[in-house]
Amino acid sequence: MNFFKRLYKMGQAEANATLDSMEDPIKITEQGIRDLKEELKESVASLAQVKALEIRSKTEHKEFLTNIENYQEKALLLLNKAKNGNLDLDEAERLAKAALIKKEENVKAAEKAKEEAVKYESSVIEMEANVTEIKRNISRWENELKTLKARVKVSNATKKMNRQMAGVDASSTVDMLERMKQKVSQEEALAEAYGNIANNKTTIDFEIDKAIDFTKDTAENELIKLKQQLGFPNELKS
Structure with missing residues (x-):
């Protein structure tokens, strides 16, 4: 049939x-x-x-x-x-x-x-x-x-x-990876910038205190006061 x-x-x-x-x-x-x-x-x-x-x-x-x-x-x-x-x-x-x-x-x-x-x-x-x-x-x-x-x-x-x-061919995959690397690099650079700002602030304070030598001056003044209380004669600093 x-x-x-x-x-x-x-x-x-x-x-x-x-x-x-x-x-x-x-x-x-x-x-x-x-x-x-x-x-x-x-x-x-x-x-x-x-x-x-x-x-x-x-x-x-x-x-x-x-x-x-x-x-x-x-x-x-x-x-x-x-x-x-x-x-x-x-x-x-x-x-x-x-x-x-x-x-x-x-x-x-x-x-x-x-x-x-x-x-x-x-x-x-x-x-x-x-x-x-x-x-x-x-x-x-x-x-x-x-x-x-x-x-x-x-x-x-x-x-x-x-x-x-x-x-999703090879070229598109490479392009995607490159964009991701650029994004990560940008984020890393931004983090580093914030770190530099924080470090700069700490450095300035440190430089000010170091220039004043606040700790040393305070100890010297306290020593003079104690000697005066005990009757030591005033000494001229050379």
């Missing part, structure tokens, strides 16, 4: 070098499944019709066989009646002959009905196999569709991630 060929080719699409020029594989699969289901409907309808013909042929065959027996019995009864004197012999033979002709007609009809029944039975077997095969393929391709959709999701997610990663 054409749709089987199409689905088979679609199943090989992954290994086909012209995959990019094909239709969407998911749409192809979905359409293939719809085609299979439509084919299944038609096959089931045809199967029902042929099966009905098979049943009818078998029923007719049985009816013809019954008629054959009936006409055979009627011919015998007519001849017996003539033999017993209950019916004119010529009339009995005429009617018996007509019954035998009917019998022969039913024999031929029975043979034809049997041939048709055999033919329809063979067709039914073949069509039932086709229906089973279509059902099996529908189930298989529905499972394939689920797998294909899952693979497409993964593929799209991977493609998106790879595209994002591809945007």
Whole structure:
């Protein structure tokens, strides 16, 4: 069947070098499944019709066989009646002959009905196999569709991630690192500047105290005061 060929080719699409020029594989699969289901409907309808013909042929065959027996019995009864004197012999033979002709007609009809029944039975077997095969393929391709959709999701997610990663190339990474280094250097320089300001303030205070030598002068004055209290004479400092 054409749709089987199409689905088979679609199943090989992954290994086909012209995959990019094909239709969407998911749409192809979905359409293939719809085609299979439509084919299944038609096959089931045809199967029902042929099966009905098979049943009818078998029923007719049985009816013809019954008629054959009936006409055979009627011919015998007519001849017996003539033999017993209950019916004119010529009339009995005429009617018996007509019954035998009917019998022969039913024999031929029975043979034809049997041939048709055999033919329809063979067709039914073949069509039932086709229906089973279509059902099996529908189930298989529905499972394939689920797998294909899952693979497409993964593929799209991977493609998106790879595209994002591809945007972060070597040059952009180096530029980013350089900007970060400049930012860190700027922050370090700012910290050093604040440190210098703090150190300058401490240095000025230290220089003032050192110039005054406040600690030394205070001790000298205290010594003079103590010597005065004890009566030491004033000494002139050289």
